[in-house]
Amino acid sequence: MQKSRKRRYITVFILLGIGTLLFFILNICIGSVSIALPDAVKVFAGQGSSETITRILWDIRLPRAVSVLILGGALSLAGYLLQTFFNNPIAGPFVLGISSGAKMAVALVMVFFMGKSIKVTSAAMIFAAFIGAMLSMGFVLLMSHKVDNMSMLVVSGVMIGYICSAITELVVTFAEDADIVNLHNWSRGSFSGMTWENVKVMAVIVSITFIAVFFMSKPLGAYQLGDVYAQNAGVNIRRLRVCLVIFSSILSACIVAFAGPISFVGIAAPHLVKKFIHTTEPIWMIPACFLGGSVFCLLCDLLAKTLLAPTELSISTVTAILGAPVVLWIIKKRKGTGK
């Protein structure tokens, strides 16, 4: 039995790997200008013929695809951590209002600095997003002490999200600036306009967090049995909880700072991955969730770029269409089993 399990895990990882690679390549080749794969390979090998195509690949498509890969994985992982933390399958950074909190903080900071004509650095944006994410998280945690019902918790999160979004809208409306168009696009969620500078920062933050989370897989596994048995196994629950809150907030903050709030990936991707891999063991789920999120977002970004080309859809439009049904599916399935 153990053997067949391991075979299943490995198969899923191979499939996820293939999926990532496939969609990554498609994302690079397909766009307003289609580029055949051999041509793209030539460009990356340094024998590019046309300057335009080289620029498109190096400066636009590649950094964008890499950031979708990183942020998609981060989003899915953030969702998985929150689901484990609240023991709630429909928890995620978006539904709990954490993304919206981060968005509000970033919008406030951006508008404030733009007003003084100071350029906002990535670090400052991430920091602001982190503070905003922690604020929302704090509210959700306060609510979670009052309600022990999973749907009420999500409702509280959605309300917090609405409040934060309203404040963001308000700020955006009153800030009159040429850059406001940018702000507006970003606040709806988009992977466009990623630079290599952005990619470097997010790669560092996400990979450090990923490693830290991976090292938590043993206590996380024990935590799935509930407080009583985790504590009996020798897990320091308080420390584990603090780590979970901080890491999920860092991941959510990083996504929002670069790509804006993206809906439903945090719930849909971990759930689909769990269905395929058929385990909840964190040591397998953590990397699988990350890859699953990457594949999901690469697909969504591809659709966002191509469905109504040349108009680009906001990424949340696509993730919502693909992700929300998964959430409904989870809820429907849960109905029979009570909570």
Add this chain to the structure above:
Amino acid sequence: MKNFYFSTKKLCVGYDNKPLIKDVEIALLKGEILSLIGPNGAGKSTVLKSIAGQLQLLGGVVYLGKHSISEMKANELAKKMSVVFTEKVKVELKTCRDIVATGRYPYTGRFGILSKEDERIVDEVIELTQITDICGKDFDKISDGQKQRVMLARAVCQEPEIVILDEPTSYLDIKYKLDFLSLLEEMREKKGLTVIMSLHELELAKIVSDKILCLKGEYAARYGTPKEVFESDFIERLFEIDRDSFLENKKLLTYVTQIGKWES
């Protein structure tokens, strides 16, 4: 002074800084079985949670040997003490064997991967606790009684020196109740396992316990051997059984009298 394996001094337990029971003094030798009895809501679970280190003590000390458990490292304590409480365990996609194997947690390395030795112990415990037939099933698809047996197996798998059990037999049918109690006795003979548990079945508590702690009200109502507890009308007073109300019903009256007596 004797060499007690488990003892409490001036233990005060409760929630949110409100003391529920004060001055609980327990002293057990290695291999002794202590049962907690008392009416519903008397605080049996609160005492058990407190001595397992899961609830903040409001006063006093719990000793394991000479060490206060609040000063022991979490992992050291986990190798010595395992628990089965009444909290429902909600997991997904985990087999019963997976659950039993979580008992090995304190012994595994950084990533919690089971060694060959760990796997062997898991298999051994599964056989010992007679859950071979369900060990491959999904934990969330079995009955409450089966879950209880799996959780008991998990506690055994932790290779503890002392187990804390909150109503471990509540969902078990009579066969598994007996099997479980005989397993406890066997483990205390062979390995010197010390047991602290709450029991609703007085007749079982009477037979298996070395010591009984009776809880009711602010202080421990009585602490002693079964012989000291099951005497005259103490049990009836503990549970506030009004003998007069059964005078009409001979069968129940006999039952009440039987339960409260030491030699039955």
